[in-house]
Amino acid sequence: MTSPATITWPEADGPRTARWRSEAAVPPPRRVVVADDRTTADSAYRLACEGTALLWNGDFQNARQLLQAVTRRLERKPRKHGETPIDAFNLHRQAQSQRARTLGMILIPLDAAYAIPLRRAPEVQQACIETYGPSTDEPSVVSLRELLGLIGAHEWRKKGVEIPALGERIHPHYGVFSPVRGEYVDLVAHTPLPSLNKAFDIGTGTGVLAALLAKRGVKKIVATDQDPRALACARENLTRLGYDQQVDVVRADLFPEGRAPLVICNPPWVPARPASPIEYAIYDSESRMLLGFLDGLAEHLSPGGEGWLIMSDFAEHLGLRTREWLLAAIEKAGLTVVGREDIRPRHPKSTDENDALHTARKAEMTSLWRLKAR
Structure with missing residues (x-):
């Protein structure tokens, strides 16, 4: 049985490691920095475009606002237009892939019980259980974009x-x-x-x-x-x-x-x-x-x-x-x-x-x- 992927990031008292979760089988980022409420949108956007992930250690709602700000910066980039329908499709898929990679660079920690150890964080335990299965009693890290998708899917599952x-x-x-x-x-x-x-x-x-x-x-x-x-x-x-x-x-x-x-x-x-x-x-x-x-x-x-x-x-x-x-x-x-x-x-x-x-x-x-x- 393959061991779960892990992610490592620097802390003041030494490197930390946790389980990496990605339903799209995206490999864990190689470069990770700790970010918080002082991190600006411009800085986050630059780091994400360079392939550096930001593990959030501030207010959860501020992390959501940061993701929205990075999204707006991505949307301001000029869109390439293909000369033929198939060119347009290939460019569209390429842009989607790049967008997913960049927006996936804002990361959120989960504790062993699928709780988010951040201020003003929502309750996500049931959404995580529905997606990841029962807790494995180990902390983990997930992209905020995927986590929001889990929450949205949980609401759709409830409402129908x-x-x-x-x-x-x-x-x-x-x-x-x-x-x-x-x-x-x-x-x-x-x-x-x-x-x-x-x-x-x-x-x-x-x-x-x-x-x-x-x-x-x-x-x-x-x-x-x-x-x-x-x-x-x-x-x-x-x-x-x-x-x-x-x-x-x-x-x-x-x-x-x-x-x-x-x-x-x-x-x-x-x-x-x-x-x-x-x-x-x-x-x-x-x-x-x-x-x-x-x-x-x-x-x-x-x-x-x-x-x-x-x-x-x-x-x-x-x-x-x-x-x-x-x-x-x-x-x-x-x-x-x-x-x-x-x-x-x-x-x-x-x-x-x-x-x-x-x-x-x-x-x-x-x-x-x-x-x-x-």
Whole structure:
């Protein structure tokens, strides 16, 4: 078993070491200085850009203000514009990566019980337990940016996300993609079902589509995922909604055993490398999940059954994939398209003209491809 990463920083009485926590698997900073309420935003910004982390030893709320000040300085930097959509995408991802590195340089200590030993610090124990698991009885250090993400995820988990098609709320866990984009849910809610007997939901995530199929009357659903957090999240949501008798949640890389008259999948829609756990729902390096679903679909469909591939064409408008490539992959897998339902996006970025990828977002369409084995 690999030992947890550690971080070391200087103190007046000698170096200190603690466990380093990063859900994105970011390595611990090599250079660390202790900062407090006397640290200026300009100084913090300069150090962070140089790759020096600041371990905060002052008022917690002042640390939040410092993070906001560093963010504003980053936003003032001139943005590079690509000549082509794919150039714009690559520059956007590069800027996102640099932004994450810089903002991740403000660090917060946690004691052995996940309490923050700083003035005016919030209670974060439950948020940490939900993300990191039970306390290991050792102090640790985490970036303030990640810690705020934990707190936000904890609040989302408590409140849930309203799903109009369900008439209920879905409660996402940390690291599990929240169903805030309702277009794909609406497609599944309104497309005629080929059968009410059985369905497979591949890559279930929060369990929202499995719940929707159960609400629509499908008698037996097998929902799969390989992420332990997603499996726990889906089980919790389906139990809360009263669908746990209709839906079996199983760990699998794509398909469960057997066949079904309906097999649905909403894979990541951008063929690029994810940079954090939550991005696995959006970015899929070399289209691994998409191709895995297409290549295995025919042998998991009952005779006459349908596979529903729910995909945004955002990658096509970025120049990362072509429609011809997708159609060729469908044909190569021994499948044929028997129908397609389309819907325009409603998320705020689709109308934000200041977004770096606005041209592609404006043209985006989400589709439910109805596929059958040839």
